[in-house]
């Protein structure tokens with residue numbers, strides 16, 4: 001009897017597949033939507049009376065932590081310490097009048113040291129890149145701006161790295177800590193940056209200190225993850241060798257395990273540096289001076305030429321920092337012959353120091369080596385402005401951009417947005433659950449449903465839907481562009497290589513940069529928002545499409561050649577299915593990027609969560625800021641969980657990994 | 658004097674609650690039974706002794722528990738049951754500190770994939786154990802240079818591991834394990850990752866070193882030829898237990914179990930069996946043109962075929978006659994007629 005029951009159970013279980021459940025949910029949603037006129041109000045939108053006062057509760061909680069627990073005193077003390085360090089770098093790099101009052105260091109001396117460091121790390125080509133970046137920045141008259149940005153970065157990055165390292169070690173050492181930390185990290189990584197800014201301003205002082213703190217907190221997670229990963233990957237034999245050599249636990253950690261995890265740790269360092277740069281630029285929104293603030297101001301007043309120049313500076317800095325820190329990852333120690341004199345062993349340090357001194361002396365003679373004044377600068381802002389504007393005004397170009405704007409707005413974006421806004425909340429949640437059930441399964445569907453229900457209950461539903469609509473539109477367009485592009489590029493290995501390099505480079509750019517071409521082409525409106533997200537999100541899609549197609553084993557493609565498949569068949573029946581899990585990683589990243597970007601794009605003038613979030617930055621409304629941030633994070637997390645799960649199952653099914 | 662290492666009824670089980678499982682164990686379950694219960698018997702009731710200055714070779718197929726056994730002997734693994742004494746000291750009772758002390762002064766270990774620290778030069782790798790015990794810089798450099806010379810890596814002191822060939826890297830591993838002048842030397846398949854030609858060269862090198870140093874050695878290999886070349890005694894392992902532990906000729910001539918017999922089947926016995934191993938007490942009157950006792954039958958092949966005597970006297974190294982060889986018995990081993 002139990003056997004038949006068992007059988008029955010199994011057949012019923014397999015007779016309703018995930019896809020069918022998803023279909024049922026969709027049908028239910030459609031029915032709900034069709035019945036909208038007759039639905040009770042609470043199924044259409046969560047009524048205002050029913051919305052719990054999360055914001056008030058959170059405010060109370062924050063105030064409790066801040067004042068009653070006295071956290072504010074701690075953070076104020078910390079921020080004083082941090083401020084002192086920031087003052088030093090600010091003084092040295094751009095001569096802010098603070099202790100030790102010796103700056104600013106002439107730009108040429110800084111450039112020389114950076115170039116020597118680049119040479120040490122990656123040879124003369126990297127040195128040339130570094131030198132060019134510095135000379136460009138100085139000669140275009142943006143040295144001080146760049147140094148304002150860098151003065152925060154050089155403080156924030158090391159602190160983030162060190163903190164991440166310590167947390168990473170703890171997470172690797174203590175399983176429970178690791179388990180507790182992981183969900184926190186996923187939330188931290190999906191919280192919009194604006195949510196970091198306000199608490200930073202409230203708990204730490206306005207200005208560079210708050211900017212640095214927000215940047216540090218935002219940049220820590222990848223360092224933690226890479227440190228744990230690296231330590232886990234240290235070969236067992238090396239650890240055993242360490243034990244047999246009689247190391248104590250501390251000796252083991254510092255002299256065996258951490259050095260052996262060098263590669264991953266340095267990859268983490270690279271990620272931290274890049275994130276820090278991106279975020280320091282964004283701290284412009286809380287009034288931090290530097291490249292970001294200038295860019296924001298220029299874009300705000302539609303000075304395309306100057307924005308363009310600042311954009312180039314930021315991009316150059318990003319490429320330089322990325323290449324240098326990556327070169328550090330791959331840099332292997334080289335040995336000196338025994339008995340090499342000490343100056344040989346320290347040749348780079350000596351050379352750097354010597355050039356530093358030389359350029360300081362030279363800049364006494366030639367002031368231009370110390371500071372490029374406004375008149376001397378080669379900035380062509382106005383001319384570029386004119387050139388770009390007249391280029392855009394050419395009839396052909398203008399016709400295209402205007403048509404695109406009109407078409408997207410009238411036929412795609414606005415109808416889609418209105419449709420999404422029209423759908424009753426309850427039906428919407430069902431559709432989300434259907435999506436989760438179809439791709440991932442029950443657990444993920446329920447989590448996603450719950451998350452969206454929470455969003456509905458915060459009372460920001462309409463704004464959240466607008467955020468979501470922007471993300472979906474942009475990612476859909478990005479998919480339509482990015483994947484064919486990737487397929488096209490992977491036809492020849494050389495093009496695949498080049499496109500990958502381009503994608504890698506583009507991914508190092510601070511996200512803020514992507515707003516420039518969008519505003520340039522489409523002005524200040526929804527299309528520009530979607531467009532900026534679109535470029536930002538296309539990059540990972542193209543990249544992972546190429547990666548995915550590349551990792552299809554040669555034997556399999558050869559086998560399909562031998563069974564007489566033509567190119568198209570091979571692509572659609574063999575390569576794409578095998579590449580799909582990898583492509584999904586790109587898709588996931590694209591969605592994450594989109595959620596990140598859509599919030600920043602609030603600056604262009606959206607009506608979504610980002611706009612509200614940005615508004616909170618001006619006040620002290622921590623509760624609201626946090627609720628809005630969580631709404632964004634919950635949406636991003638829902639997609640992340642679903643796509644990740646799908647990738648995992650798919651990989652397992654295909655026997656990859 | 659006590660043995661260098663004495664292991665009694667040592668168990669090492671991998672699984673959720675090994676101690677509890679071992680305590681409740683009834684009788685002597687088979688490897689498969691243990692596996693069915695969700696445990697892996699890495700080491701299964703092993704009793705073994707290693708003499709001072711002896712070279713014990715542990716041999717068996719991959720997965721038979723060789724590495725696990727050696728890691729128990731060096732307490733890289735805590736054993737589940739039984740006892741292990743090193744120089745009369747129960748190593749399971751040592752505190753963390755005493756254990757570190759023991760490793761810093763008495764034990765050295767060489768690993769299959771070398772286990773070198775990638776960020777350190779040859780010199781710093783070799784000096785690493787000395788650094789751990791806090792020796793001063795100058796001393797450790799001097800000692801490290803000494804061992805580096807011993808293993809023939811002079812002139813490569815400043816190289817990094819990745820700049821060396823596999824054979825050279827393992828020389829670094831050997832040098833490092835010798836830096837503290839250990840009494841007991843563990844080697845876990847030290848030459849398995851190397852090409853056959855280099856492996857041969859390293860074995861010769863290893864024998865040369867052992868000639869100079871005369872250490873107590875536990876050497877792991879899955880290569881029977883290697884075992885036969887090096888061993889004073891061989892322990893053959895299967896499924897975590899030791900099937901037989903004996904001298905090479907005894908293993909070849911009198912395999913204790915079917916498994917060991919199968920293992921030795923393919924081996925050319927004449928290369929292993931010495932005259933001494935199959936000689937009888939000396940009864941014949943003549944001691945003319947004797948053969949050397951340690952010579953293998955393979956080395957004696959020509960004599961055995963050409964000499965027409967029924968019995969041939971056997972002579973020890975010091976020149977005394979110690980026994981006699983029945984030619985027919987010897988020829989049977991030589992041509993494999995059993």
Ligand SMILES: Nc1ncnc2c1ncn2[C@@H]1O[C@H](COP(=O)(O)OP(=O)(O)O)[C@@H](O)[C@H]1O
Pocket residue numbers: 671672697698699717718719720721722723724725726
């Ligand atoms: N840390 C461990 N956890 C679980 N099982 C292990 C562990 N180490 C070894 N084993 C198992 O113990 C058995 C013996 O392994 P090992 O001693 O490495 O074999 P050998 O060195 O003879 O190749 C193998 O089945 C292996 O899978």
Ligand SMILES: [Mg+2]
Pocket residue numbers: 723724725846
């Ligand atoms: Mg092994």
